Amino acid sequence: MSTAQGARARARQEVTAAIKEAARRQLAAEGAAKLSLRAVARELGMVSSAVYRYFPSRDDLLTALITDAYDSLGAAAEKARDAAGDAPPTDRWAAVAEAVRGWALAHPHEYALIYGSPVPGYSAPETTVPAAARVGLVFIGILRDAHQDRGLAEPSLPAELRPEAERMAADLAPELPPQVVAALIAAWAQLFGLVSFELFGQFTNVVEDRAAFFRHAAARLAEGVGLR
Amino acid sequence: MSTAQGARARARQEVTAAIKEAARRQLAAEGAAKLSLRAVARELGMVSSAVYRYFPSRDDLLTALITDAYDSLGAAAEKARDAAGDAPPTDRWAAVAEAVRGWALAHPHEYALIYGSPVPGYSAPETTVPAAARVGLVFIGILRDAHQDRGLAEPSLPAELRPEAERMAADLAPELPPQVVAALIAAWAQLFGLVSFELFGQFTNVVEDRAAFFRHAAARLAEGVGLR
DNA sequence: GTCTATAACGAGATAGAC
DNA sequence: GTCTATCTCGTTATAGAC
Numbered sequence: 001m002s003t004a005q006g007a008r009a010r011a012r013q014e015v016t017a018a019i020k021e022a023a024r025r026q027l028a029a030e031g032a033a034k035l036s037l038r039a040v041a042r043e044l045g046m047v048s049s050a051v052y053r054y055f056p057s058r059d060d061l062l063t064a065l066i067t068d069a070y071d072s073l074g075a076a077a078e079k080a081r082d083a084a085g086d087a088p089p090t091d092r093w094a095a096v097a098e099a100v101r102g103w104a105l106a107h108p109h110e111y112a113l114i115y116g117s118p119v120p121g122y123s124a125p126e127t128t129v130p131a132a133a134r135v136g137l138v139f140i141g142i143l144r145d146a147h148q149d150r151g152l153a154e155p156s157l158p159a160e161l162r163p164e165a166e167r168m169a170a171d172l173a174p175e176l177p178p179q180v181v182a183a184l185i186a187a188w189a190q191l192f193g194l195v196s197f198e199l200f201g202q203f204t205n206v207v208e209d210r211a212a213f214f215r216h217a218a219a220r221l222a223e224g225v226g227l228r
Numbered sequence: 229m230s231t232a233q234g235a236r237a238r239a240r241q242e243v244t245a246a247i248k249e250a251a252r253r254q255l256a257a258e259g260a261a262k263l264s265l266r267a268v269a270r271e272l273g274m275v276s277s278a279v280y281r282y283f284p285s286r287d288d289l290l291t292a293l294i295t296d297a298y299d300s301l302g303a304a305a306e307k308a309r310d311a312a313g314d315a316p317p318t319d320r321w322a323a324v325a326e327a328v329r330g331w332a333l334a335h336p337h338e339y340a341l342i343y344g345s346p347v348p349g350y351s352a353p354e355t356t357v358p359a360a361a362r363v364g365l366v367f368i369g370i371l372r373d374a375h376q377d378r379g380l381a382e383p384s385l386p387a388e389l390r391p392e393a394e395r396m397a398a399d400l401a402p403e404l405p406p407q408v409v410a411a412l413i414a415a416w417a418q419l420f421g422l423v424s425f426e427l428f429g430q431f432t433n434v435v436e437d438r439a440a441f442f443r444h445a446a447a448r449l450a451e452g453v454g455l456r
Numbered sequence: 457g458t459c460t461a462t463a464a465c466g467a468g469a470t471a472g473a474c
Numbered sequence: 475g476t477c478t479a480t481c482t483c484g485t486t487a488t489a490g491a492c
Contacts, residue, residue, distance in 0.1 A: 031348040033261040038469075047475055117344030118428055120259035129433070161444050164437045172434070185435060186422065186445040192430075193421015194414065200346055202420075205357070206400070207413060209392045216389050217414040220452065236458075266483060277486080278460050286484065 016054050018044055020068065023061055028109040032119045035062060059122055066124060067131045069110035074134025076103040081138050089146035090219065090227050096138050097191055097218035104195045111199060115192055136188060140173045143184060143225065147176055152226035155183040180226050187221040194218070244282050246272055248296065251289055256337040260347045263290060287350055294352055295359045297338035302362025304331040309366050317374035318447065318455050324366050325419060325446035332423045339427060343420055364416060368401045371412060371453060375404055380454035383411040408454050415449040422446070 022043045026035055037058050041048040055061040080099030084092040104111040113119075114132070146152055157165055157179040165178035173181050194217055197203055198210050207213050250271045254263055265286050269276040283289040308327030312320040332339040341347075342360070374380055385393055385407040393406035401409050422445050425431055426438050435441050 029348065031261045031345070033259040034348075036469080049475075112345035115424075115428065115430070117259070117340035120257065120262075124429070132430075156448075158444055160440050161437070164435070164441060167436065168434065182441070182444075186441070186448070189425040189430070190418035190421045190445075190449075193418045193424060196343075196421060196424060197417040200343065201352070202343070202360075202417070206396065207392070208395065209389070212388050213392060213410070213414070216386055216410075217418075220384075220414070221418075224448065224452075240458090264483065265485090275461055276484080277462085280485080281459060 012054070019051060019054055019061070020064060023065055024110070027065065027113060032062065032113050032122075037061065062119065062122055063125060063128060065110070066114055067128050069107070069114045070128060070131035070134065072107065072110065073100065073103050073114070074131060074138070076100070077135045077138040081142065089142050089150070090222050092142050093139070093222040093227055094215065094218055096142065097221075098215070100135065100191065101195050101198075101214055101218075104199055108199055111195070115196060116200070136172075139184060139188060140176070143180060143227070144173065144175055146227055147180070150228075152177070152180055153228055154179045155224065155226055157182055183225040187225050191218060191221055240282070247279060247282055247289070248292060251293055252338070255293065255341060260290065260293075260341050260350075263293075265289065290347065290350055291353060291356060293338070294342055295356050297335070297342045298356060298359035298362065300335065300338065301328065301331050301342070302359060302366070304328070305363045305366040309370065317370050317378070318450050320370050321367070321450040321455055322443065322446055324363075324370065325449075326443070328363065328419065329423050329426075329442055329446075332427055336427055339423070343424060344428070364400075367412060367416060368404070371408060371455070372401065372403055374455055375408070378456075380405070380408055381456055383407045383452065383454055385410055411453045415453050419446060419449055 019040055022040045023035060025043070026039055030039075035058065037051045037055070038048045040061070041051045051061075055064065076099045077096050080095045081092060084095040087095070104115075143152065154177050161182060162178070165182035168185060169176060169178040169181040173184075176184075194214055198207070198214070203210060247268055250268045251263060253271070254267055263286065265279050265283070266276045268289070269279045279289075283292065304327045305324050308323045309320060312323040315323070332343075371380065382405055389410060390406070393410035396413060397404060397406040397409040401412075404412075422442055426435070426442070431438060
């Protein structure tokens with residue numbers, strides 16, 4: 001009985017994976033806006049109603065793809081952090097930043113799905129938050145270590161932003177100085193700005209050696225959050 | 229005769245504008261991927277083939293929307309620069325940055341069109357380059373003035389990036405030191421990273437006072453390019 | 457010459473009956 | 475789960491009004 005259930009569960013997982021894989025192919029070919037359960041079903045030789053046994057709606061399939069993308073990026077960042085071992089924090093920062101860029105270049109359509117234009121008519125549920133937070137937590141961890149071990153330079157912060165920074169720090173990283181947390185959020189957005197510009201074509205005819213350019217910009221961002 | 233031509237030309241311009249307006253509405257409602265000439269024609273009470281007198285293809289209509297969006301943003305940036313008069317360069321930088329953010333918040337779908345995910349199956353022609361360059365040129369102008377008047381701090385630059393920076397400077401702003409140009413390109417991408425994160429929802433539950441947060445981050449970016 | 461309208465093609469999506 | 479009738483789309487050919 002448990003064997004039967006195990007087989008059933010395994011089969012279900014395999015079909016679920018196949019559906020998501022086909023959906024990702026569609027994402028690449030047509031974009032998230034045109035993702036359709038019917039097309040996915042057709043590609044798998046299933047009938048559209050059968051797909052609804054696995055994903056109750058198109059939006060649920062989209063949500064699964066988004067969560068998977070965030071998790072995949074988060075895993076890549078964590079792997080880079082772990083591979084950097086106990087290297088100096090600036091090196092670990094650089095390694096994770098490179099991993100983010102590398103993942104984005106390897107998965108451009110999934111990157112566009114999570115960091116590009118919102119999908120019209122779709123709003124991501126709160127369910128996606130933990131997966132989305134993973135990359136950010138990796139950066140926070142590096143700063144936390146640096147803060148304990150070697151100390152961090154504390155970035156400047158105007159009085160106007162003090163309450164906001166304290167709120168953010170309380171929410172995200174109570175162990176870090178509020179100035180550092182505020183600077184980190186900004187650096188986080190800016191880092192992804194670099195990746196998005198490269199991926200979305202804004203660097204065409206502007207930046208040629210993009211790897212070197214990104215490496216340097218990411219290193220300067222590390223300085224900006226107080227790493228040294 | 230010239231009156232008749234003028235009337236015809238005016239009529240043509242009006243229809244062209246109406247088509248683009250309807251297309252922008254569709255952009256907001258359905259996204260660029262689903263922009264359809266037929267739906268635009270229907271909304272205007274035209275027949276689809278008539279639209280082809282104004283735009284030879286769907287992609288040409290998209291290109292026109294993209295160019296218009298870049299021009300609209302560029303005009304907003306230029307207006308902010310002009311309104312800032314001869315204020316100190318850091319203030320002018322801040323004014324233009326605010327204008328970029330303000331334009332993006334006021335035109336989220338057009339922002340997504342030009343700085344968000346690429347439209348599947350569409351590749352922007354070279355024609356869009358001049359319009360796309362306008363915002364960047366405003367920032368370059370501010371730095372040029374600052375360089376002449378007060379001098380700029382020269383950002384650091386690793387030897388590895390020296391050739392790239394010199395190439396970029398030669399292409400974009402020969403009158404500026406290569407280090408400044410390289411830093412400016414990075415700041416440009418990072419500034420739009422901040423705007424994109426806010427607009428695309430990454431700051432949800434993270435940053436509350438987004439105006440103040442942006443203001444401070446933009447000011448720090450100005451420091452990063454050497455303004456003081 | 458400039459425009460609009462009709463009709464059609466091939467391809468694909470969709471809704472509903474069965 | 476299958477089939478069909480009816481939509482959508484981009485695009486073109488053609489004909490006629492101004």
